[in-house]
Amino acid sequence: MQLQKAARYQVKLRIGLSGPSGFGKTYSALLMAYGITNDWNKIALIDTENKSASLYSHLGDFNVLSLDEPFSPERYLEAIKLCEDSNIELIIIDSISHEWQGKGGCLEIHEQLGGRFQDWAKVTPRHNSFIDAIILSKCHLITTSRSKVDYSLDKDSNGKTKVMKLGTKSITREGFEYELTVNFEFLNDKHLVQASKDRTELFSGKPEFIINSSTGKKLIEWCNQGISIEMVKNEILSSNTPEELKEIYAKYPTLKSQIHPLIMDRKAIIDKDTCQLITENEIVQPLKNQENESSFK
Template structure:
């Protein structure tokens, strides 16, 4: 056992980016990662989206690891550990959604185990180990999550039934954002984000903005400058439009 002073320099960020298709999850994650590292060669994308991250190869010489089905928690874990051994500094997992609802993911494994509530005792530990691997990673980790639009049927003022948009929901197990240091939701196709969870204190009560490399630099500055939050807050957070 040992007592020592806490320092942000030991922190490894866990950042979530969620949004609907076309809202800029991959692009935003790459710019954020570059701001943190200032070195494209130290960034790797674990790509479950048919290599779509390579569409942004013009940004810099980042690395890509294609992850195909089955999207089991263990396959994700093996990919993370491989990237750590390759001395990467930032791992982008794009996206974690198949780990939950893809072929070979948790919902699929649960169905194959019998599909009953009690069968979750076989599957939940696998998902928990996936989370634990991210939390204990030696790298900074950015995860992207798909969001889907939810709808409700309700009566309008004329008493007629109509379909109304109810908001969006992350397509992964409930509570994912609580595992993150920082969680951003992309809210439109112009790539604007809002912080839905912020343990850094840097983005609370801030207007919606567009993530760019300055956002990552601000986080790196926050990690490197100890307790002087006031100084960090003077740094730009991204493009506010």
């Protein structure tokens, strides 16, 4: 345990778009994705919305993966991995709501197990694997989720029970928003959004607006400010001793899982070079000594 100086690292974006059907989530996600990548070919859309992505094929040559029911967490994992293995730069999951509430999703799985509280012990790890795949993906990732109006039963000053409208709530397990870099909520069918969560501080407290490609450009510019994995990689490759590698590993605690394989590869090269140098010295130095003795005689 030790104190570290605070530092900004280049991370992959995790963007959420939530709103009712027909508010423009898919269209906005595609425009934002293009602003981030500047290349339609580097974008893949995992489509769970009955092939709705085809409606926007005129925008550009983005890739589409149609995902039909059952919408189990494992099928989402398979789709994400396929996109990653295809060297995609940005993945859009449209939408994640089916993983929770769709046919074959977590709620249905829970009901099939018996619908008891203890049955969540079997469902939650599967859902968490899906969340981890989003968080740990090597790609930028945009998720869309449907939302519904949320209500509560409260008592007024006269003690009468009233139905109170709390606002909208995303159809996914509670807490997902905390994993995101930014979450945009659609306010109406005019495509206006506001940021309900914003780690970038680019959109919080700002008036509602319409998402377009410039939104994506702002996000990628923010993302690229900081220490990149490439910078750390170059630092590792320029190291010449195990001690230097240990210092780098301790220097970037939030990147440990990413740089550990690079550090071990570099250490293997350093150890090999050191071993080879020792072996050469054991052979060459005695020969030099013999030559010197011969010359002296």
